[in-house]
Amino acid sequence: MKKVIVHPERCVGCMQCMPACATAHSRSRNLFAAILESPVPKPRIHVGAGLYQEGFPNRCRHCDPAPCLLACLPGAIFRDEELDTVLIDPDKCINCASCAMACPFGVIRYHEDCHAPPGKVVAVKCDNCFERQEQGLIPACVEVCKVNALTFEEPGEALKRKTDEVARSVSLGVSQAELPAGFARFALLIGHKRKELHVGRP
Amino acid sequence: MKHVIIGNGIAGISAAETIRSMTPDADIVMIGDETAPPYCRPMISMVLEGSITGERLPIRDADFYERAGISPVLSHRVSAIDVEGKSVRIGGERPIPFDRLLLATGADPRPIRAENRHLGNIFFMRTQEHVRGMLQALPQVRRALILGGGLVGFKAAYGLLRRGVEVTMLIRSGYPLSQQVDSHAGRMILKELVSRGLEVRVETDVAAFDGNGAVRRAHLSDGTEIPCDMVVVGKGVLPALSFVPRDKIAVDLGILVDEQLRTTAPDIYAAGDVAESMDIARNSRWVNAIWPEAVAQGRIAGMNMAGRTVAYKGSLSRNVIRIFGLDVMTAGIVNPPEDDRYKIVSAIDRRRRSYRKLVFHEDRLVGMTLVNDIEQGGVLVALIQGCIAVRIPGEKMLAPGFNCRRLFI
Numbered sequence: 001m002k003k004v005i006v007h008p009e010r011c012v013g014c015m016q017c018m019p020a021c022a023t024a025h026s027r028s029r030n031l032f033a034a035i036l037e038s039p040v041p042k043p044r045i046h047v048g049a050g051l052y053q054e055g056f057p058n059r060c061r062h063c064d065p066a067p068c069l070l071a072c073l074p075g076a077i078f079r080d081e082e083l084d085t086v087l088i089d090p091d092k093c094i095n096c097a098s099c100a101m102a103c104p105f106g107v108i109r110y111h112e113d114c115h116a117p118p119g120k121v122v123a124v125k126c127d128n129c130f131e132r133q134e135q136g137l138i139p140a141c142v143e144v145c146k147v148n149a150l151t152f153e154e155p156g157e158a159l160k161r162k163t164d165e166v167a168r169s170v171s172l173g174v175s176q177a178e179l180p181a182g183f184a185r186f187a188l189l190i191g192h193k194r195k196e197l198h199v200g201r202p
Numbered sequence: 203m204k205h206v207i208i209g210n211g212i213a214g215i216s217a218a219e220t221i222r223s224m225t226p227d228a229d230i231v232m233i234g235d236e237t238a239p240p241y242c243r244p245m246i247s248m249v250l251e252g253s254i255t256g257e258r259l260p261i262r263d264a265d266f267y268e269r270a271g272i273s274p275v276l277s278h279r280v281s282a283i284d285v286e287g288k289s290v291r292i293g294g295e296r297p298i299p300f301d302r303l304l305l306a307t308g309a310d311p312r313p314i315r316a317e318n319r320h321l322g323n324i325f326f327m328r329t330q331e332h333v334r335g336m337l338q339a340l341p342q343v344r345r346a347l348i349l350g351g352g353l354v355g356f357k358a359a360y361g362l363l364r365r366g367v368e369v370t371m372l373i374r375s376g377y378p379l380s381q382q383v384d385s386h387a388g389r390m391i392l393k394e395l396v397s398r399g400l401e402v403r404v405e406t407d408v409a410a411f412d413g414n415g416a417v418r419r420a421h422l423s424d425g426t427e428i429p430c431d432m433v434v435v436g437k438g439v440l441p442a443l444s445f446v447p448r449d450k451i452a453v454d455l456g457i458l459v460d461e462q463l464r465t466t467a468p469d470i471y472a473a474g475d476v477a478e479s480m481d482i483a484r485n486s487r488w489v490n491a492i493w494p495e496a497v498a499q500g501r502i503a504g505m506n507m508a509g510r511t512v513a514y515k516g517s518l519s520r521n522v523i524r525i526f527g528l529d530v531m532t533a534g535i536v537n538p539p540e541d542d543r544y545k546i547v548s549a550i551d552r553r554r555r556s557y558r559k560l561v562f563h564e565d566r567l568v569g570m571t572l573v574n575d576i577e578q579g580g581v582l583v584a585l586i587q588g589c590i591a592v593r594i595p596g597e598k599m600l601a602p603g604f605n606c607r608r609l610f611i
């Protein structure tokens with residue numbers, strides 16, 4: 001199944017993906033109308049800077065098993081097996097932020113959203129644009145990224161393994177000894193193309 | 203293979219589901235003294251507060267046991283274990299034999315010693331039933347007294363304040379949540395609660411209650427008295443292990459478990475609030491009675507019981523609380539001992555009303571307190587849990603825009 005893959009070394013920090021994401025999750029699906037909506041649509045992808053000021057688009061990894069899912073008190077977070085996507089049910093969410101304490105990537109935000117009951121603050125994160133995908137479109141962040149820092153493709157086995165190792169080590173509370181050899185637990189946090197980071201070194 | 207699980211809280215449920223997913227035909231028996239379908243214990247305080255109703259508490263469907271192929275034995279309390287004979291006893295009934303046993307009995311509220319503590323409207327807050335009782339009493343309640351400024355006392359105070367009840371809290375230290383937060387964050391919380399009407403009395407305790415049927419007054423250890431028509435006892439919890447034979451199964455504060463969540467008796471495991479495991483940040487044994495550890499321990503105990511050897515990396519105390527205008531997240535060691543090897547880095551931002559503090563032990567992050575800037579908290583928790591040497595200066599981890607990619611060179 002195709003996945004959004006992040007290539008931080010290509011990111012130029014233009015932040016185009018953020019309004020594209022917010023628009024894709026707005027009521028009107030139109031940038032100019034979206035900014036007038038209430039609640040104001042917010043992005044589920046956040047561009048920050050890495051250690052060498054390289055751009056860093058940060059979004060949900062849809063970990064398996066997902067640490068946030070296991071920590072969620074009311075069971076609002078679930079995995080949609082068909083979409084291979086971790087989703088949050090806004091009706092069940094109690095805005096307790098247990099998931100913020102569990103997500104090793106810091107990608108969950110808390111605010112009102114047009115997909116949640118009016119006036120209710122809920123946990124919000126990337127949903128892999130499943131509504132767009134159902135219409136045959138690719139995720140909005142990928143579509144708008146001009147430098148291919150975000151791509152939509154079949155993930156390599158190695159990448160998938162790394163994400164899952166990080167997730168497993170955090171979510172299950174399993175000790176390192178038990179994990180397959182050769183995987184530092186934080187391999188993913190370092191970025192899967194660590195070498196290329198040196199490009200941005202001052 | 204016959205698995206018996208005592209306790210149908212989240213640790214027991216997580217273990218049962220794990221065993222079932224790994225061994226489709228094993229026998230699983232679950233014994234629990236609460237009858238309701240599995241529910242979310244932390245959310246009972248939201249029922250008190252009125253932000254949700256009791257119907258929102260269940261976290262599994264009513265037919266959970268049936269669908270998971272579990273034989274439930276509900277409304278029963280285990281009274282004894284025969285370690286050699288491999289069976290558990292429920293009152294006078296026939297013993298239930300086991301091949302593998304999981305002790306997931308959670309914790310009970312720590313009792314108090316005051317005189318006349320059996321008067322009406324004096325509550326613990328641990329179960330759905332307790333909160334139901336509190337809600338029944340609520341219409342007659344104008345002034346409530348909370349004993350203890352721990353997590354549960356604190357949540358009770360918050361809930362009652364939101365219900366418009368006048369609340370007085372008695373605490374031993376100078377601020378609430380003193381086990382969870384440091385003094386600066388504690389004072390921020392205190393200020394917020396006081397501004398919403400909470401009255402706090404420090405360094406005093408209750409000696410006696412009086413009233414006619416229901417409580418009317420509390421007499422304090424300092425000689426003063428407080429009128430009150432409801433009392434909530436929130437003095438912490440104690441592992442529920444009165445039925446455990448201490449000569450056969452080693453017990454400290456909780457039931458001692460090893461890396462595979464095994465007790466010292468063969469084929470007997472323990473998980474959740476009842477278990478005492480290695481604490482990652484403190485590097486010593488500790489009972490970390492919190493939901494995410496109950497889930498993790500239940501799952502790992504379940505895997506080991508089902509025959510797959512998996513090691514648990516240890517527990518970590520942590521909590522996140524949202525009250526009125528404050529978000530508070532803490533993990534690991536928040537008040538380090540006086541010792542050169544501990545280093546503290548902190549940042550206060552008055553504009554954003556935020557306060558963040560990191561505690562390092564040599565080059566490892568071992569604790570944090572975050573007030574009002576909690577979104578990256580999970581990154582820090584993962585770092586503590588991973589016992590990973592931090593190679594960037596602590597100040598950088600508090601800088602605006604910190605994210606998980608800044609951690610490594």
Ligand SMILES: Cc1cc2nc3c(=O)[nH]c(=O)nc-3n(C[C@H](O)[C@H](O)[C@H](O)COP(=O)(O)OP(=O)(O)OC[C@H]3O[C@@H](n4cnc5c(N)ncnc54)[C@H](O)[C@@H]3O)c2cc1C
Pocket residue numbers: 208209210211212213214233234235236243244245246247278279280281306307308309327328329353354357442445473474475476491492493494496521522
């Ligand atoms: C008001 C409140 C708020 C909380 N808020 C939070 C929070 O925000 N975050 C957090 O992480 N944690 C929170 N907690 C703690 C959390 O609820 C516990 O850590 C968690 O429920 C532990 O799960 P457990 O399965 O180990 O034990 P329990 O949930 O206690 O389940 C044990 C079960 O075993 C049964 N049992 C006990 N003895 C026997 C026996 N002899 N025979 C048969 N059955 C028995 C008990 O009746 C109980 O149903 C809160 C707790 C309370 C009370």
Ligand code: SF4
Pocket residue numbers: 059060061062063066067068069086102103104105106107108125167
């Ligand atoms: S833990 Fe974080 S990255 Fe992983 S699925 Fe949950 S929100 Fe996404």
Ligand code: SF4
Pocket residue numbers: 071072073074075076077088092093094095096097098099100122123
């Ligand atoms: S904030 Fe919502 S989604 Fe996150 S853990 Fe709490 S209930 Fe679950």
